[in-house]
Amino acid sequence: MKKKWHIHTPDRESVKAISSTLKCSPLTASVLVNRKINSVDCAKAFLNPSLKDLRPPFSFIDMDVAVRRIYKAITSSEKILILGDYDADGITATAVLVEFFNYIKSDVSYYIPHRIKEGYGLKPEHITNYMVPDNVNLIITVDCGSSNHKSVKIAQEANIDVIITDHHNISPPFPEAVAVINPKRTDCTSDLNDLAGVGVAFYLVISLRKYLRDKNFWLHKSEPNLKNLCDLVALGTVADMVPLRDENRIFVKTGLDVMGSTPRPGIDALMKVSGVEKSEVSAGDIAFKLAPRLNAAGRIDHAKTAVELLLTKDRRSAIRIASLLHEMNETRKGIEGEIIAEIEKFLKENPEILEQKALVLSDSFSKNGWHEGVLGIVASAFVKKYFRPVILISVKNGIGKGSGRSIPAVDLYNIISECSMDLESFGGHKMAAGLTIKENRIKPFQEKIKKTLCKICKPEHFIPMLFIDYLLDFDNISEKLINELKILEPHGLSNEEPLFMAADVRAFSSKIVGEKHRKMLLKQFGSNKDRLYNAINFNIDLSKPSAERFDQIAYKLQWNRWNGTKTVQLIVEET
Numbered sequence: 193m194k195k196k197w198h199i200h201t202p203d204r205e206s207v208k209a210i211s212s213t214l215k216c217s218p219l220t221a222s223v224l225v226n227r228k229i230n231s232v233d234c235a236k237a238f239l240n241p242s243l244k245d246l247r248p249p250f251s252f253i254d255m256d257v258a259v260r261r262i263y264k265a266i267t268s269s270e271k272i273l274i275l276g277d278y279d280a281d282g283i284t285a286t287a288v289l290v291e292f293f294n295y296i297k298s299d300v301s302y303y304i305p306h307r308i309k310e311g312y313g314l315k316p317e318h319i320t321n322y323m324v325p326d327n328v329n330l331i332i333t334v335d336c337g338s339s340n341h342k343s344v345k346i347a348q349e350a351n352i353d354v355i356i357t358d359h360h361n362i363s364p365p366f367p368e369a370v371a372v373i374n375p376k377r378t379d380c381t382s383d384l385n386d387l388a389g390v391g392v393a394f395y396l397v398i399s400l401r402k403y404l405r406d407k408n409f410w411l412h413k414s415e416p417n418l419k420n421l422c423d424l425v426a427l428g429t430v431a432d433m434v435p436l437r438d439e440n441r442i443f444v445k446t447g448l449d450v451m452g453s454t455p456r457p458g459i460d461a462l463m464k465v466s467g468v469e470k471s472e473v474s475a476g477d478i479a480f481k482l483a484p485r486l487n488a489a490g491r492i493d494h495a496k497t498a499v500e501l502l503l504t505k506d507r508r509s510a511i512r513i514a515s516l517l518h519e520m521n522e523t524r525k526g527i528e529g530e531i532i533a534e535i536e537k538f539l540k541e542n543p544e545i546l547e548q549k550a551l552v553l554s555d556s557f558s559k560n561g562w563h564e565g566v567l568g569i570v571a572s573a574f575v576k577k578y579f580r581p582v583i584l585i586s587v588k589n590g591i592g593k594g595s596g597r598s599i600p601a602v603d604l605y606n607i608i609s610e611c612s613m614d615l616e617s618f619g620g621h622k623m624a625a626g627l628t629i630k631e632n633r634i635k636p637f638q639e640k641i642k643k644t645l646c647k648i649c650k651p652e653h654f655i656p657m658l659f660i661d662y663l664l665d666f667d668n669i670s671e672k673l674i675n676e677l678k679i680l681e682p683h684g685l686s687n688e689e690p691l692f693m694a695a696d697v698r699a700f701s702s703k704i705v706g707e708k709h710r711k712m713l714l715k716q717f718g719s720n721k722d723r724l725y726n727a728i729n730f731n732i733d734l735s736k737p738s739a740e741r742f743d744q745i746a747y748k749l750q751w752n753r754w755n756g757t758k759t760v761q762l763i764v765e766e767t
Contacts, residue, residue, distance in 0.1 A: 193579050195658035195766060197746065199693065200226040210235045220676055223661050223690045239679050241442040243419060249399040251382040258355045258371035258396060259403040261330065266298050266404075270329035274302040275314055277335040277389065278490035280483045280498075284428030285334035285357075285393035287502040288421050292397045295416050296404075301326075304495045307565055311593075312336060312619070312626060314343040314354070324350050331355070332396075335389025337369075338362040339619055344369050357392045361605050361621050386435045390428030391443060394421065422447035423459055424502060430475050431483035433623070435686035444475055444682045458501040461514035462486070472753070475682035485514070488521035491565035528566045532573055534558055535584075546578065549645040549654065550607075552638045554585040554592060554631075562586040567595035568624065575599060579656045581607065583641070587631050594627040596620070601653035602645070611640035658746055658766055664692035666716040666723045669760060674749050689748045691765060697742045700724065708732055714745075714762060726752065727762035742767045 202225035211221035213232045221235075229238050237245065250256055265272050272293060276286030286302050293300035303322065305311060310318075313336040323331065330353050333340075337356035344354045344367040354369040359376065366372045373392060375384040387395070397418060404410060426447020429440050436444055451459055451473050459482075463470050466481040489498040501513040538557050539545055545553075551574060555562040562570075564586040571582040575597045581604055583596035598604035603622045612618055614637040618627035629637060683689045696717035705711045710729045727747070745767050752761035 193577065193656055195656040197658045197660060197693075197766075199660040199663070202226050203230065206230045214239070216679070217673065217676060219662050219664070219673065219690075220680070223677075223680060226659075226661050227687060238441070241445045243422075243442060243446055246398070246439055246442060247382065247384060249395045249402070251384070252373050252375065252392075252395060252399075253377060253380045253382075254371035254373050255396070255399050258357075258373055259400050261353060261355060261370050262332075262400055263403060263407065265330045266296065269299060271327055272298055272300045272330045272332065273323060273326075273328045274300065275318070275331055275333045275336070276302065276304050276495075276499075277312065278304050278307045278495035279335070280431035280486040281389045281428040282335035283486055283490070283495055283498045284424040284431075284502065285388075285390040286499050288390060288393050288397060288424050289332060289334060290499075290503060291421065291424075292400070292416070296409075296413070301328075302496075302499060304490070304499060306494055307490050311628075314340040314347075316343050316346045319343060319346045319350055319352065323347070323352055328352055333357060334393045335359065337367065338372070338374055339367075339617070341365075341367045357389070357396055359387050359389045359392050359621075360619055384439060386438065386440060388429045388432040388434045388440070390425050390432075391434075391439060394418075394425045394443070397421065419446060420450065420454075423450040423455060426451065426475075427459070427478055427482060427486065430478040430682075430684060431486065433479075433685055436475065436682055436684035437686050441682065441687065444684070448473055448475065448682060456502070457507045457510035458504055458514070461507070461510035462501065462517070464511070465514045465518040469753075475684050479684065484524075485517045485521045488517055488524045491563075491569075492520040492523050492527075524566055524569075527563050528569055528573075531558075531562050531566065531570050535570070535574065548580075548642055549649060550581040550583065550641055551578065552583045552585075552641050554587055554634050556587070561588065564593045564595070567593075568597065568626075571595055571597040580654055581645070583625075583627070585627075585629065585634060587634075590631045591616075592627075592629045592631055592634055594629060596625045596627070598623050598625075599653070599656075602649060607641065607644055607648075610644045611637055614640065659688075659691065660693045660746060661690045662692050663694070665694055666697075666714075666719040666725065669723075669725070669749065671760070674751060674760065677749065691746055691748055693744055693746055695744045697745050699738075699740050699742070702738050702740075704734070708734055710738065712764070725760055725762050727764050729764040729767075739767065 202222045206225045207218055207221045209232055210224055211218045224235050229235050274286050274289045276282040290300055290302050314333055332355045334357050338358040338360050347354050356369045356372045358374045362374050362376050375382050375387055425443045429443050434440055452470050462482050468477045468481055486498045489495045504510050567584045571584050574582045579599055581598040581602050583594050585592040585594035596604050604625045605620050605622055608618050608625050614633040616628040620626055694716050698715050699712045701713040703711055708731055710732050712727045713724055714727045715724050746765045748763040750761050750763055751758045
């Protein structure tokens with residue numbers, strides 16, 4: 193879908209102050225101001241993320257209660273069980289806690305529910321079938337648990353305490369657990385709402401380490417350097433697509449440093465099978481190469497395989513498991529492609545559906561049904577293509593499991609909340625949600641979603657925007673500039689890669705590479721005659737003819753590394 197271009201006009205005085213004080217180019221200073229980093233002090237903090245700048249861990253409500261209960265479990269040799277979600281956020285959060293408890297030699301185990309057979313969160317049958325027979329004393333949930341009232345109650349009745357750590361939306365009354373650590377609690381003043389589940393789990397570890405220090409626990413054992421857990425925190429944070437600002441930026445920057453220097457065997461193996469050079473690993477590599485392979489375990493088989501990868505100390509085992517995850521990811525791509533093709537065919541035959549403000553579809557028209565493990569990715573693909581909320585529902589035995597994704601202006605969680613009378617259960621946040629619904633309630637639910645969106649949304653909400661940071665002619669592109677822009681990394685949500693615009697550009701050569709990418713050699717009219725740049729435009733519409741001249745292009749700047757050499761490459765976003 194064609195985007196509406198908006199060219200930022202940053203405050204000149206702020207740009208001047210940041211540029212002169214920090215000795216960076218006006219272009220880099222402009223990008224900072226465009227990201228609402230308007231002062232020199234804010235820019236310094238942004239460009240120098242450090243673990244010492246994290247906000248205090250005990251600002252979370254219930255954190256003090258949680259660490260006291262965990263301390264009792266540690267000193268009394270109680271059995272602790274970590275229950276995590278089956279996505280990359282939950283997988284990494286599980287690994288963070290298990291690794292910490294293993295370090296202090298606690299009696300710890302973990303449990304990841306099977307996505308399809310068991311579903312999301314702590315279930316009553318987990319208590320009765322696994323935790324009671326295994327004599328578990330304390331359950332700590334990660335990246336889940338905020339809506340598991342019944343399960344917490346059953347655990348209490350079995351004399352098992354529960355501590356919930358989560359980041360999903362939560363409304364009172366809260367589960368009657370020993371502690372509910374969730375920055376989205378209405379009574380929590382931590383101001384850390386943007387943390388991923390692994391970030392909340394890491395804050396628990398920070399708090400626990402301090403509490404153990406106060407109790408002189410570390411007198412006879414060296415205190416762990418928690419920086420060594422930040423590779424896991426970075427993986428889960430980027431994978432969960434939370435804003436890469438403040439604490440999240442600190443976690444990811446620190447974690448990438450760890451991954452690039454002393455990666456654990458599992459992550460080292462994952463980088464190798466993904467074709468990632470560890471010395472150059474980036475947030476983009478996590479998002480597009482590492483996280484999909486981690487997530488593939490829970491989507492195609494069982495997420496515990498991914499936890500095993502992250503926790504193993506054996507490099508041969510790591511390579512074996514990473515290779516298995518790579519194969520699962522290839523399988524996932526195939527399943528995903530089949531579903532996308534099936535939906536595209538259905539939309540082509542029923543074009544009136546695209547007149548609606550949301551796509552809410554079940555697999556009723558599918559020949560073989562949809563694999564619920566990939567619905568979130570497929571929904572994301574259609575959000576990107578049609579720029580509207582998408583909810584896809586897979587139905588088996590009269591029960592539908594759905595996954596939804598949204599656009600920035602539409603809070604999907606709130607929309608679904610308005611229509612929740614048709615649902616068995618739901619959860620999530622602004623941009624993503626999951627739900628369970630009876631098959632006979634799908635049509636009423638579709639109608640309610642349609643009416644709710646018509647009531648609260650405006651036409652401009654459904655126009656995708658392209659935000660241009662700077663007008664950058666080809667003559668002003670330099671190696672020095674590209675190297676300087678690296679100080680803005682890591683990039684992700686709320687800190688996107690800088691996007692530039694150039695006018696009057698000609699393609700001297702053009703060819704299709706891969707399935708649907710166009711590689712070009714570009715020159716700008718009026719620029720130095722030697723200023724020819726390699727460029728690539730990903731995922732193009734092959735039905736449209738190749739242009740030889742562009743009135744304007746929106747592009748990003750990157751190094752292209754090949755056979756030990758690097759050259760400037762333009763990533764063309766839109767023309």
